[in-house]
Amino acid sequence: MLDDFFIRALLAGIGIALITGPIGCFVIWRRLSFFAGTLAHSALLGVTMALVFELNIALSVFLISAVIAIFLLQLQTKTNLPNDALLGLLAHSSLAIGLVIIGFLTTIRFDVMGLLFGDILAVSQNDLLLIWGGGLFILIILKIIWKPLFASTINYDLAKAEGMNPDRYNAIFTILMAAIIAISIKIVGLLLITGMLIIPAALARNISNNPIQMALLSTIGGLLSILIGLFSSLEFNTASGPSIITAALLLFLISLIKTKKFSELKK
Amino acid sequence: MENKKKVLLKVENVGVSMNDKSLVKGVSFEVKQGEIVTLIGPNGSGKSTTAKIALGIYKKIDGKVKTYTNKIGYVPQKISIDWTLPIRVSDFMTLTEELTQDQINIALNLTGVEHLKNKSLSNLSGGEFQRVLIARAISKQPELLVLDEPVQGVDFKGEIALYELIKKISDKMKCGILLISHDLHVVMSATDYVLCLNGHVCCSGTPHHVVQDSKYKELFGDRASNILSLYEHKHDHTHSPDGTIDQK
Numbered sequence: 001m002l003d004d005f006f007i008r009a010l011l012a013g014i015g016i017a018l019i020t021g022p023i024g025c026f027v028i029w030r031r032l033s034f035f036a037g038t039l040a041h042s043a044l045l046g047v048t049m050a051l052v053f054e055l056n057i058a059l060s061v062f063l064i065s066a067v068i069a070i071f072l073l074q075l076q077t078k079t080n081l082p083n084d085a086l087l088g089l090l091a092h093s094s095l096a097i098g099l100v101i102i103g104f105l106t107t108i109r110f111d112v113m114g115l116l117f118g119d120i121l122a123v124s125q126n127d128l129l130l131i132w133g134g135g136l137f138i139l140i141i142l143k144i145i146w147k148p149l150f151a152s153t154i155n156y157d158l159a160k161a162e163g164m165n166p167d168r169y170n171a172i173f174t175i176l177m178a179a180i181i182a183i184s185i186k187i188v189g190l191l192l193i194t195g196m197l198i199i200p201a202a203l204a205r206n207i208s209n210n211p212i213q214m215a216l217l218s219t220i221g222g223l224l225s226i227l228i229g230l231f232s233s234l235e236f237n238t239a240s241g242p243s244i245i246t247a248a249l250l251l252f253l254i255s256l257i258k259t260k261k262f263s264e265l266k267k
Numbered sequence: 268m269e270n271k272k273k274v275l276l277k278v279e280n281v282g283v284s285m286n287d288k289s290l291v292k293g294v295s296f297e298v299k300q301g302e303i304v305t306l307i308g309p310n311g312s313g314k315s316t317t318a319k320i321a322l323g324i325y326k327k328i329d330g331k332v333k334t335y336t337n338k339i340g341y342v343p344q345k346i347s348i349d350w351t352l353p354i355r356v357s358d359f360m361t362l363t364e365e366l367t368q369d370q371i372n373i374a375l376n377l378t379g380v381e382h383l384k385n386k387s388l389s390n391l392s393g394g395e396f397q398r399v400l401i402a403r404a405i406s407k408q409p410e411l412l413v414l415d416e417p418v419q420g421v422d423f424k425g426e427i428a429l430y431e432l433i434k435k436i437s438d439k440m441k442c443g444i445l446l447i448s449h450d451l452h453v454v455m456s457a458t459d460y461v462l463c464l465n466g467h468v469c470c471s472g473t474p475h476h477v478v479q480d481s482k483y484k485e486l487f488g489d490r491a492s493n494i495l496s497l498y499e500h501k502h503d504h505t506h507s508p509d510g511t512i513d514q515k
Contacts, residue, residue, distance in 0.1 A: 029352045151362045154348065161322035161341035161413065162363040209353050209387060 013226035021219025024201035038091040044098035065178035118189030118241035199248040281330030298443040308464035340404030344415040374406030393420030
């Protein structure tokens with residue numbers, strides 16, 4: 001009943017949910033959801049660069065994300081435009097440049113839809129290796145930097161004054177975000193990876209009262225979304241990426257009902 | 268005796284500018300073990316900025332800051348915790364330092380908020396939050412404490428108790444304290460050295476010295492100079508050179 005491709009899809013999805021769970025919490029704590037979206041949009045440029053220069057796709061996406069992040073920091077020093085405007089500028093212009101370059105690549109057949117929405121059912125052994133290897137690496141780094149990163153998230157001045165070096169950890173976190181997008185872009189797609197980062201974390205916030213608990217619940221929420229999404233995409237023959245995000249949204253709505261009950265109980 | 272006290276923080280002729288406008292300049296002082304140094308001055312005079320310079324928060328500053336300890340506790344003037352971040356008082360206590368449950372309890376007990384240990388930070392009142400901030404800063408047994416308006420929003424009775432606690436900490440734990448306060452009464456009665464700021468150092472010295480300075484009177488008005496008299500107790504005895512006390 002369960003074919004090989006489906007097992008691989010499940011393993012890939014589970015791997016991604018394990019990373020996006022805790023990282024997604026930091027994304028919403030630090031108000032970086034739009035930033036994550038910008039990095040994801042720039043992934044299209046990363047993929048086209050990979051095709052032009054015959055690079056590894058994940059590596060190329062990672063590098064372009066890093067370049068965009070650095071470029072953003074540069075822009076912030078040059079202009080007083082608010083952050084969301086700068087992020088929108090970068091997101092859409094990198095997407096546009098990517099699409100323009102695709103136009104020139106007449107010799108290469110290219111699945112734009114797959115790139116936008118992901119193709120979790122076409123996961124190869126190598127993809128699995130990348131997700132689980134890279135994912136493990138990301139989680140280990142996150143575990144090591146958790147405390148200083150968390151302190152920097154709460155208050156920059158406090159962390160800096162008490163010797164936590166927030167600049168360093170903010171930079172490492174940006175690199176981790178770029179890495180997540182690089183390894184999951186093929187599976188979830190660039191339009192949906194931000195959803196995977198934010199929705200499970202958002203639902204976890206509704207039902208948790210401390211940071212560790214929120215990170216765990218966010219991971220569980222992500223895992224459930226993957227399972228429900230993938231099985232229903234098999235059942236109803238729907239696209240896998242969008243099914244996963246829809247499942248996540250349903251779980252989020254359920255978490256809202258629960259918090260309402262909680263607050264009624266407290267009264 | 269005086270010379271044996273370890274210098275914890277030395278600030279030499281520091282200043283900082285933002286968008287070509289100087290926020291504060293030419294400030295020098297040092298904080299020694301067991302000493303309380305206070306910054307006073309009107310709003311926008313650069314008190315918090317000076318504290319932040321001393322803590323190394325600004326990237327570009329003029330002058331030199333030397334810190335001789337890495338055990339620092341900081342109570343910032345403003346800190347806001349976003350609702351998206353669920354955090355209890357006990358989580359906040361261990362933000363920059365690993366602490367045992369006992370250490371957490373003792374610190375919270377000292378500032379009178381032990382009962383709030385498992386509450387969410389976002390549910391605390393302003394005064395409760397300040398008490399938690401102070402508890403967190405002292406729980407790690409710092410050598411240098413930097414307190415920026417530490418009792419804002421605390422009720423009157425609690426305010427006095429907290430200032431007494433701060434004084435006790437500096438005596439007992441032998442830590443140096445850099446304090447920013449609006450409360451001239453407290454400043455004048457409990458501190459060892461006062462810097463009066465207004466974009467630069469207007470005057471500085473012992474509280475006794477500062478209240479008599481004409482620049483202090485200009486900044487705070489005549490009534491402020493009478494403050495010290497409230498706290499000066501009348502001596503009913505004199506000290507002879509060998510340290511014995513002669514009753515009158």
